[in-house]
Amino acid sequence: MTLHREGKGSIIIAVILFLLINSITCKFLLPHHTFIFYLLLAVTFALLVLVVSFFRVPARTYTINENSVIAPCDGKVVVIEEVQPDEYFSDRRLQISIFMSPLNVHVNRNPVSGEVVYSQYHKGKYLVAWHPKSSTENERHTNVYRTKNGKEVLTKQIAGALAKRIVNYLPVGANVQQADEMGFIKFGSRVDVLLPLDAKVQVKIGDITKGGVTVLAHW
Template sequence: MKIHKEGRVLLLVLFLVLIASLTGLLYLVEVSQEVFWAVIGFESLVFLFFLQFFRNPKRKTVLNDKLVIAPADGKVVVVENTPENEYFKGEERIQVSIFMSPLNVHVNRNPVTGLIKYFKYHPGKYLFAWHPKSSTENERTSVVYEIHKGVEILVRQIAGAAARRIKWYIDENQSVIQGKEFGFIKFGSRVDLFLPVGTKINVQKGQKTVGGQTVIAELD
C-alpha cells in the first residue's frame, strides 16, 4: 500500500511517539500485563487509523473528454441547481457535492482534462463539511477547469470541522489530465462540483463514489 506524501512525516512522528510511550510504560511505570497489552492494542488502532487515512491507492482512469469523473472518494450528499457566486457571478449551475469521511481516501483528482482557468485559496471557518454554509464560509479552494472553449466547470475543496489543512498541486494556466492528483484534504472534508445546467448527471444523492473512476456526469 502506497502512503501519500502528506502523511509520511506525521506517521513517522506518531510511530516514534507511540514507541516512546510504550517504552516509558514498560520501564518507568509498574503496570499489569493486561494493561500493557491493552495499551499496545489501543495504540495500534490509533496508528492504523492514521495509516489508512493517508493511503494512496493506484487508480486507472479511462480518459474521456465527454465525461466528468469523481474528484474524490466519498458519498454524494448534494445534487441540485444553485447559483454560483464566486466565479460564475450568480449564474445557475448544477452542484454535486461529495462528502469524505475520515475513512475515505482523501486524494483529490482532476475530474476532466483541460486548462486551469482560475484558482483561488480562501481562508475561513471550520463548520462541519455537510453544513449548507461550508461551501462559502469554510477554508476552501476554488478551481475552474476550461475543458474546451466556452465549457467550464468549478471544483471546490472544502475543509471540515476536523480537516484543518488543504493542499493543492496546481496553478492557473496549467494544463492537467483527467484522473491525475491535484490536491489532498486532511481528515473529514468535502468536494463540490459546479457543472453547466443541462449536463446529464449520472449519480444520485447517497451514492458512493470512487475518485478517478466514478462517472459523475456526461457533457454535451
Template sequence: MFHKEGQKIIIITFFIVVAAILAAQFYIDVEWVRYIVQIAALVILVAILQFFRNPKRLVTPTFDDILAPVDGKVVVIEEVDEPEYFKERKRQVSIFMSPVNVHVTRYPASGTITYSKYHPGKYLVAWHPKSSTENERTTVVLHTPKFGEIGYRQIAGALARRIVNYAEEGEQVTQGQDAGFIKFGSRVDLLLPLDCNITVKLGQKVTGAKTCIASIRKQDE
C-alpha cells in the same frame, strides 16, 4: 502506498507509538493496562496509515465524462447561483468524505486551469449548507474541450485544518491526476453546466477517478 502529504505525520506518529509501546512495556506493571496502552497506540498508527493511503487509480482520460474527484458519498445534487467566479447558475454535486475515505483530490477532467484560489474560513461540519461559502476552502476552475469551464471546491470540515491544492493557473492537467489533499474529514463540490447529464444519485458512494459524475447530454434528450 501513502500520499506525500502524510509522510511527516506518519513518521512522527510511528516514533511516538514505538515510544509508547516501549514505555508501557517497562513502566506499567499491571498487565492488562499495559496491553490496552500498547493496543491503543497501534490502533492510532493504523488509523493514520489508512487515512493517508493513496491507492493507484489507472485512468483512461475522456473528454465526454466528468469523474469523481474524491472518494465519498453524494450528499447534494442541486442548481445553485455561483457568486465567486461563474456568477451564474450551475449544477452542484457535492461529495462528503468521512475520515475513513481516501482523501486524495484528483482532477475530474482534463483541461487548462483558469482559476485557483484559497479562502480562509470557518470549520462548520462539511454537510452544513453554508460550508461551501463560509468554510476554509479552495476554488479551482478548469476549461475543458467539451464541457467548457467546470469548477470544484475543496472544503474543510469540522476536523480538517489544512487543504492542500496543487492547481496553478495556466497549467495543463489530466483527468485523474493528483490535484491535492484535505486532511481529516471534508467535502468537495463540483460546479457543472446546467445542461450536462448527471449520472449519480443522492446517497450514492463514489470512487475518485473512477465513478462518472456527469456526461455530455445526448442531442435527443
C-alpha cells in the same frame, strides 16, 4: 498501494508517539498491569494504522473520457442541486457535493482535462462538512477547469471540523489531465463540483464514489 507524500510528516510523528508511549507504558505497566499495557498497545496501534491509512493511494484504473466528469474524491454524494455560485460564475450551476469521511482515501483528482483558468484559496471557518454553509464559509480552495470544448467545471476543496489543511497543486494556466492529482485534504471533509445546467448527472444522493473512477456526469 502506496503512501502519499503529504503523509510523510504525520506518519513520522505518529510512529514516534507510538514508540514513546509504549516504551513508557512497558516500563511502568507491563510488570504488574499486563492487561492495561496490552490494551493501550492495541489502542495506540489501531490509531497508528488509522493515521497511515489516511495517506494511502490505492492502485486503480482511472476513467479517462473527454465527455465525462469524474469524481474528484472518494466519498458519499450528499448534495445534487441547482445553485447560484458565490464566485467566478454569474449564472446558475448544478452542484454535486461529495462528503469524505476520515476513512476515505484523501487524494483529490481532476474531474476533467483542460486548462486551469482560476485558482483561489479562501480563509474561513471549520464548520462540519455537511453544514449547509460550509461551501461558502469554511476554509476552501477553488479551481476552475476549461475543457477543450469550452465547458467550465468548478471544484471546491472544503475544510471541515477535522480537516485543517487543504493542499492544492494547480496554478492558473496549468494544462492538466483528467484523474491526475488536484490536491489533498488531510483527514477528510468535502469537495463540491459545479457543472453547467445541461450536464447529465449519473449519480444520486447516497451513492459512494471513487476518486478518478466514478462518473458524475456526461456532456
